[in-house]
Every structure is written in C-alpha cells, then in structure tokens.
Amino acid sequence: MSAAPGPGADSDQQAFVLLTGMSGAxxxxxxxxxxxxxxxxxxxxxxxMLVDLLELTVDGARQPQRVAAVVDVRSRNFTTxxxxxLRELRDRGWSPRTVFVDATDEALVRRFESVRRPHPLQGDGLLLDGIRRERRLLGDVRASADVVVDTTGYNVHQLTAKVDDLLSSSEDDRLRLAVLSFGFKYGIPLDADVVLDxxxxxxxxxxxxxxxxxxRDEPVRDFVLGQPGAREYLAAAAEMMRFAVEGYLAEGRRNVTVALGCTGGKHRxxxxxxxxxRLLQPPDGVALTPFHRDLGRE
Known part of the structure; x- marks a missing residue:
C-alpha cells in the first residue's frame, strides 16, 4: 500500500492517538x-500494524478520521x-499523540485482586512480579509519552472527564496546563510535572x-489566603510558572500538570x-484546567 502523507503536526496529533500504559490503569x-x-x-x-491502520482510515481528501490505537505488552516484542x-510513521509524516495511563503498584494490585484476574505478565510468580516486569518494559514508552495520566485516585467519572479534557482541546491551544489539587496522604500524582507543597x-x-x-467555600478561602506568606507564595509560584510556560511553548510541549498538595486535598x-x-494569566494559546483529585474523599 502506498504511503499517505500526513497533515500538519497539530491536526495530526489531534486526530491520531496512541493509547498505552500499565495493565489495570x-x-x-x-x-x-x-x-x-x-x-x-x-x-x-x-x-x-499501526501504519496499516492509519493508511486504511485516510479518506480521499487525505484527512484522517479520529483514530485511537490501544497497544500493550500482550504483543510480542512490544517495545522494539x-x-x-513510530519511526516509520514519522518518516511518512504522521506523529501520533501518545497517552500513557499509569497508577501506583498498590492501586494496580487492588484492582487486579478486586476482579480476581492474573496480571498478563505474572506467569507463575506473584501479581506484583507481573506489575514490576511490565513497568520495566514500559519505562522508555512512558518517558517519551506526550501525556501521562495517573489514574490512582480517579473513579470512572473522573477519568472520563480527564480524557475528555485532554483530547477535546481547541486546535488553537498550543499548551494545555492542568492545575491539580491533591492530598499527600493519598500519594503524589504520578503525572505531575511540578509539585508545590x-x-x-x-x-x-x-x-x-x-x-x-x-x-471552594469562602470561610476556608479567607482563612487560607489570610495566613502570613500564603498570597506571596502563590504569587511567586505563578511568576515562576509564567517563565516555565514560555519555555514549554518554545519546546513544543502540549500538556503540563502542576500539582498543589496539602494533607488531605480538601482545604488548602x-x-x-x-x-x-487567577494569578497565572498565561499567554494566548494556553488552556488552563483545574482538577481536584481528592476533593470528596473525606
């Protein structure tokens, strides 16, 4: 089958998603x-078969359908x-957007135990052996992914909202900046690029x-922001991120997650x-989205 040239990078990434990650995540x-x-x-x-899939879904106008391919370590010689x-796709002008779903080992163990299924790489070993083997195999894939989504603290509805937000962005958005609250007692988000305490x-x-x-309630907001150093700390953090955002844009980063944590993820x-x-005021082309991972867990 002859090669089909890909469209521009932005529309290409938006139309072709490679979905991978840890089993159970x-x-x-x-x-x-x-x-x-x-x-x-x-x-x-x-x-x-990724190249064949993409060529089959290109129409006469050479514009792709919105295609997502789910790949995982069940395939032999997965990483190679x-x-x-991916090299062949790039040579043909395509650049899929890679989304990697992840979760902590503890969360994955609980999920597999709840459905009473073995891990696909467990073999004769323990469940945790299979998880660790898969994590080693996927290390390079995770490191090169465009987006890492930590599903450890998410229920189905929260994961749905996260995927919607990641893949329904305007083509004018050059960078999507997720600002996430969390509780340290539930673990630091695996997909955080910047963590503030x-x-x-x-x-x-x-x-x-x-x-x-x-x-979200005014009495708590007034209490937190009324503490010595609170407003100054957040203003300094926003100023730091303004410099970082310029760098992310220059480097072509598409997704960045800033995580702000307190003990339980409910108040501060x-x-x-x-x-x-409110303080960040990013330049045009940057979409800001708030997430509150652990709100409601207490």
Missing part, C-alpha cells in the same frame, strides 16, 4: 470514552516493534468550624489551585 475505560465520543478505536493492536512503527500553612481541618467546609490545596489560576 484504565486503558479500556479511556478507550471506551474515545469510542463514545466518535473515535475509531482499535484495541490490542500489534504495533507493527513499537519503536520501529501547601502544608507549611495552618490546616483548616483543625478548626471545628471550618472542618466541614472545603476550599483547593484554595491554592483557584488562586494560582
């Missing part, structure tokens, strides 16, 4: 979201075949009148995310 859920949104999704595709396929501020949790509220970090977004 949510690949199937993410694929279902794309399919529900009208994407043509192929699951468990051998990497060597995937690297070769709000635990130096007094915790509203210890005030019986403020404990029932969240960082939620306030900080809203204030940080």
């Amino acid at each position: 949510g690949r199937s859920t993410a694929a279902d979201v794309l399919e529900d949104r009208g994407w043509y999704v192929v699951d468990n595709l051998p990497p060597r 075949e995937l690297a070769a396929a 709000l635990r130096f501020l007094p915790n509203p949790y210890w005030d019986p009148e403020l404990r029932p509220y969240t960082g 970090s939620v306030v900080a995310v809203e204030e940080f977004i």
